[in-house]
Amino acid sequence: MSTTADVIRSADAHSAHTYHPLPVVVASADGAWMTDVEGRRYLDMLAGYSALNFGHGNRRLIDAARAQLERVTLTSRAFHHDRFADFCTELAALCGKEMVLPMNTGAEAVETAVKTARKWGYEVKGVPDGHAKIVVAADNFHGRTTTVVSFSTDHDARDHFGPYTPGFEIVPYGDLTALSRAVTENTVAVLLEPIQGEAGVLVPPAGYLSGVRELTRERNVLFMADEIQSGLGRTGRTFACEHEGVVPDVYILGKALGGGVVPVSAVVADRDVLGVFRPGQHGSTFGGNPLACAVALEVIAMLRTGEFQQRATELGDHLHHELGLLVGGGAVTAVRGRGLWAGVDIAPGHGTGREVSEKLMERGVLVKDTHGSTIRLAPPLVISKEDLDWGLDQLRAVLA
Template structure:
């Protein structure tokens, strides 16, 4: 039995089967490449769902982590530590906001945003206690906690986890009219992904985000942008909302904020929003820990140069030009996305998204399927044009083989 098969069998024997990974066992990685236990190299075209925007083992991030590991890694928020103030100040400045509430995972940040919006609604807007509503979009993916799956329309994510948390109104993504009808005096927030990643990299119609911003401002409702996957350089801008010149009331951040080294997430807003919290009303043992702050500070410094956003924009234009050439040839029915992020719909007669992903893996390229016939492409922003073109050539060869 091969080392790969043995490792997979052992994992299957001792772990819950809540994932169905591709049959590869990674042992090391650098930049845009990963190496398995057999010594075979693979081009990573997924980047940990954007958690690895800066590549595997990025030297600046690893050095920042090593330096902090030698000093202090955790204090809990029971005490101050010397990296916290800088982290909050720098992230707030990057977002153009006044305050930061740090957490660990993206789902925790979304839960925190929900609590923030409700408390703001009761304390500031004057909504009767217990009556707050948050409007969300169909086909969303904001995480997997019981509250979050309560407003999911994905049956795999939602089914058999009830009773479900009330207080959410679901409207079609991209439909401003439906959104306007859903907002009532008890609505405290509209929470959206500027681009829906898990749904297949769905980009909303032009003007939609700007319309959401105008509507929420008129109705005294918070606009909360879940930029966990779309933010921090992925689309060619620091935030995907920037493509429409939109600044939401609340940014929800995660994934790339930890540089692929540690989990770091945050809710970022002005004081009139995050100021609703008082000591003891919300917290996290690990949120804002020294190691997380040290890595995230380096991520922020890297984003401030603009080079990663520019790479995502330029290579993203190239990626989409090449992918769009495949549309109409019989194998690809549609391509969507922005920057170094694309959803590619495969003609079902050519195979499922899973089958295409497995064939690409055999050729040394790693992508991920979603919703049956779609594959997602989101390489690290540090990928070279040559490697990107090589990966695309493997995709063309798989599709040509039928």
């Protein structure tokens, strides 16, 4: 059996160093728990950046995948298959929209949304060809493709990957006045995360999302909500936009849509938006494949029960209450988030976010740091209250 050190040494030698993972090597997982190659168990408090909202090895999702594996896994979009129409119909209904454009990864979905907005701008709004502008927020994280990093303010993601794609204007997150000033007659869309995950689980000021919705409606601009991390139950609602009663023009979905089993993403909007596409203008060999559709259909069915949204609300209230007690004690300067999702800012002198993450790993809890001094908590929505409390106990011990 390979040891943790053996596996990490081999990975470092033969894979590009695009990540700096914690020194743990997972061999199996179930629910909210993972086991490494040497038999040590860890409580997963990251859930694959919300891709594993329903836990590891969720029986409903594994059974759906297994049943589809025995039938057909890929046809390409050259042919119809018998799961595609149901997937599009059910996902559109979940979102309250009319049409779905399926892709695979979240970054692909964001790229697709950018293309959608530009085409809509030229063919529906009447923006002169080549002049479309999309307004985005500072500290955003929408992926790492060349187009997406063109409007990133994260130097690690952006530097030395130019020349950059034009057509984007960056404004401060949460600032409606700056957003209003940035929107011109050539603006086709505003692209935002309802809660900025990679930035440290930043929740915008109350009224911001509803203000964005009102502004974009008045100016004939698409409001595109990147709910790849925040959506599908994570915040206690199906979509984070619902906390302000907002329905965007375009939902961008991914991560949990594939249940942690297969990559599934989608752009969801009404016909007057997605109807601008014609055959050959966009596509994906694997987008909307039978296996992906089968798993995503089960995800949608699970969300329709409301069970997971309720768990995220109830356990999230408990999580934030307990984390809030840490603020002011010297080790934690701030806590943010919604539902089962939190960013915890570690005070100087108590270690960096990475150091705290490593100490938690040693105590059997897996989290991830971001932006130096922040750790993110996003456990699977299936976590028990007892396990959540145990994980919080380990955090208290590390910070004591």
